[in-house]
Amino acid sequence: MTATRTRGGAPKAGTSGTSGAAALAAARDLALLDDAEFGVRLLRATGLHPGRTDARLRSWARSAAAYGAGLPARTGTARIVESDGGLAHGLLARYTTRPPTVELFTDVLARAERLVDDLSWRAWFPPGSVREAALAHEAVHEQLHHGPGRAALRRALGHRLLSLGGRALYGHVAGAEEIAAHAHAQAVCSLGRSPLLLTAALDTVLDSATAGPPAGAAESGPAAAHNSPSPPASPLRRKK
Amino acid sequence: MGVLILLVMAAGVAAMLSRKIPTAFALVILGVIIAVIAGAPFKGENSITDTVLQTGASMLAATMIAIILGSWLGKLLDETGIAGTLVRKIVEFGGDQPVVVALGVLAVSTLVGTVTGSAPAAMLAGIIGIPAMIAVGIPKVTAAGTILMGIAAGMPFELPVWQFFSTALKLPVSDVRGYMIKLFPFALAAAILFVVIETRRRGAEHSWALKSATAKPPAADSRAAARRAQLGDARWYALLTPVVPLVLALGFKIAIIPSLLAGVIYAVITTTPPRDMSKRLLRTLYAGFEVAAAPIALFVSIGILLAAVQLPGSIDALRPLVKDVSPQNPVLFVVVFVVLVPLCLYRGPLNVYGLGAGIASVLISAGIYPPLAVLGLTASYNQVFGVADPTSTQTVWAAQYAGVTPQQVMARTLPYVWLVALGGFCVTAATYL
Numbered sequence: 001m002t003a004t005r006t007r008g009g010a011p012k013a014g015t016s017g018t019s020g021a022a023a024l025a026a027a028r029d030l031a032l033l034d035d036a037e038f039g040v041r042l043l044r045a046t047g048l049h050p051g052r053t054d055a056r057l058r059s060w061a062r063s064a065a066a067y068g069a070g071l072p073a074r075t076g077t078a079r080i081v082e083s084d085g086g087l088a089h090g091l092l093a094r095y096t097t098r099p100p101t102v103e104l105f106t107d108v109l110a111r112a113e114r115l116v117d118d119l120s121w122r123a124w125f126p127p128g129s130v131r132e133a134a135l136a137h138e139a140v141h142e143q144l145h146h147g148p149g150r151a152a153l154r155r156a157l158g159h160r161l162l163s164l165g166g167r168a169l170y171g172h173v174a175g176a177e178e179i180a181a182h183a184h185a186q187a188v189c190s191l192g193r194s195p196l197l198l199t200a201a202l203d204t205v206l207d208s209a210t211a212g213p214p215a216g217a218a219e220s221g222p223a224a225a226h227n228s229p230s231p232p233a234s235p236l237r238r239k240k
Numbered sequence: 241m242g243v244l245i246l247l248v249m250a251a252g253v254a255a256m257l258s259r260k261i262p263t264a265f266a267l268v269i270l271g272v273i274i275a276v277i278a279g280a281p282f283k284g285e286n287s288i289t290d291t292v293l294q295t296g297a298s299m300l301a302a303t304m305i306a307i308i309l310g311s312w313l314g315k316l317l318d319e320t321g322i323a324g325t326l327v328r329k330i331v332e333f334g335g336d337q338p339v340v341v342a343l344g345v346l347a348v349s350t351l352v353g354t355v356t357g358s359a360p361a362a363m364l365a366g367i368i369g370i371p372a373m374i375a376v377g378i379p380k381v382t383a384a385g386t387i388l389m390g391i392a393a394g395m396p397f398e399l400p401v402w403q404f405f406s407t408a409l410k411l412p413v414s415d416v417r418g419y420m421i422k423l424f425p426f427a428l429a430a431a432i433l434f435v436v437i438e439t440r441r442r443g444a445e446h447s448w449a450l451k452s453a454t455a456k457p458p459a460a461d462s463r464a465a466a467r468r469a470q471l472g473d474a475r476w477y478a479l480l481t482p483v484v485p486l487v488l489a490l491g492f493k494i495a496i497i498p499s500l501l502a503g504v505i506y507a508v509i510t511t512t513p514p515r516d517m518s519k520r521l522l523r524t525l526y527a528g529f530e531v532a533a534a535p536i537a538l539f540v541s542i543g544i545l546l547a548a549v550q551l552p553g554s555i556d557a558l559r560p561l562v563k564d565v566s567p568q569n570p571v572l573f574v575v576v577f578v579v580l581v582p583l584c585l586y587r588g589p590l591n592v593y594g595l596g597a598g599i600a601s602v603l604i605s606a607g608i609y610p611p612l613a614v615l616g617l618t619a620s621y622n623q624v625f626g627v628a629d630p631t632s633t634q635t636v637w638a639a640q641y642a643g644v645t646p647q648q649v650m651a652r653t654l655p656y657v658w659l660v661a662l663g664g665f666c667v668t669a670a671t672y673l
Contacts, residue, residue, distance in 0.1 A: 095446045
């Protein structure tokens with residue numbers, strides 16, 4: 001693997017004052033939730049599972065996590081690029097297939113490490129583990145994109161679309177691949193909790209630090225959440 | 241006098257481009273000024289008040305009714321979960337292959353595009369379709385472009401558009417339908433090529449996003465979304481709703497408004513218990529009015545502009561000028577109008593939902609081209625404007641919702657829709673010149 005470094009124009013963000021303390025407290029409270037709950041939230045937030053019960057989503061989240069945790073540890077073959085535009089894009093890392101590249105956003109990685117210290121979560125996330133988790137996470141996407149892993153994940157989830165005799169057609173569950181990638185990262189990096197917990201805490205703290213994204217800097221819309229989109233109210237609705 | 245009218249039109253374009261005056265208001269002002277320059281009297285026959293304002297305002301009334309019905313049907317597709325179910329099923333069946341999901345969402349967008357247009361169509365297909373595509377790894381610009389290309393592929397069969405061209409260009413609906421059937425293969429081929437080529441060129445993209453575990457479901461705050469969530473998936477036969485008006489209008493040659501009404505009735509019967517039908521119909525109808533407000537305002541003002549440029553004084557003034565610059569040779573016709581494609585972007589003078597409608601009217605009224613040739617021109621430009629114009633509401637909405645800029649979407653989609661326009665012009669030149 002080769003690592004190159006590029007620079008992006010990320011806005012500075014941090015926590016300060018009362019709102020910062022409240023955000024830290026809110027982030028700390030997230031640890032009271034179990035890891036499967038974050039999986040449920042991720043699935044629910046895709047917007048593709050309306051009408052499905054929490055129990056169903058929890059079952060899928062657990063199955064996806066078990067599948068991801070059980071994947072053998074593999075080093076990705078993609079080129080690694082580091083840049084500091086993650087805060088602006090709302091991203092910690094990204095894997096693209098053309099060309100196969102893992103992009104690590106160093107500003108968010110650094111902010112995550114600081115937050116782990118602020119929340120006294122070092123026992124769960126050892127120093128440098130966030131970067132390693134990001135690489136492990138994106139390696140799963142690489143593996144699933146190029147191999148037969150997606151079919152295996154579908155079978156593991158057991159979402160039957162059609163059954164005929166002894167044969168069944170299993171459906172794709174949007175968001176499951178992301179949960180599997182996080183669970184894999186947790187397993188291979190020996191993290192005490194799911195990276196989803198740290199991601200949620202990071203988002204909580206950064207949200208409070210930036211009352212609003214800098215104009216033209218932060219991405220909006222479902223892209224901001226990627227696999228768990230959180231679209232803004234449409235511009236048309238905003239006008240009303 | 242003709243030069244003065246053209247200068248006024250240029251000033252109107254500048255005002256619209258610079259956003260100093262909203263398009264709907266600018267067209268009304270243009271209509272009145274053109275009528276004054278053309279020497280129209282204040283009232284009476286061919287006058288400013290009776291002809292331009294009174295007759296012009298209601299000239300496109302049939303189109304407005306079709307727009308309202310299309311918006312009503314669009315609201316029903318949204319509230320009953322038909323559009324969402326289509327997208328979810330596509331993801332469940334084809335989620336392992338991003339290109340399959342994108343092609344499926346493209347198909348849904350095309351169906352939606354036959355029912356309603358502009359931002360409501362983009363929202364109907366995109367609110368679930370864009371996150372679904374991004375979730376399976378489609379890059380954001382491609383996801384937004386897929387929605388827009390899909391809607392544009394459905395546009396040749398969008399019944400309110402047929403009504404608009406029929407009324408504005410004074411053509412029978414059957415003629416409009418005939419041309420649109422010829423234009424459709426180009427629009428569909430370009431849309432499919434866009435998805436296949438762009439997903440191969442750009443590949444897939446998976447991000448570890450900060451919002452991934454804290455985000456709320458899209459539009460969860462709205463009552464309609466809550467109702468959809470309670471309903472779950474729509475039944476398979478309800479998913480046929482978007483094709484009902486199309487089959488009636490295209491296959492059985494039933495008039496546009498009854499075809500759309502049949503779609504509304506089919507949607508409500510297949511999704512709603514009898515006791516709730518009246519409530520749902522009324523609620524979605526009123527919501528449809530809200531959606532239709534902007535296009536209706538535009539069509540009122542386009543009608544006024546059309547009435548102004550169709551005044552005898554306007555036609556006499558513009559005929560010699562327009563005749564001199566309008567190519568008659570079929571090859572030159574195609575070349576010139578292909579080169580002029582960018583003039584329909586940014587609310588430019590060839591935008592058919594703006595000054596382009598007036599220019600089209602002049603081309604017909606002055607006898608420069610046969611009405612069917614003008615239909616070919618305007619419908620082809622409409623395919624470009626409907627996808628790539630960074631100022632059109634559907635493009636702005638889809639781009640922002642995907643988290644990219646409308647200019648990025650324009651840059652990615654323009655080559656494809658330019659080819660659609662080329663195809664449309666070639667058909668027009670070969671068939672109608």
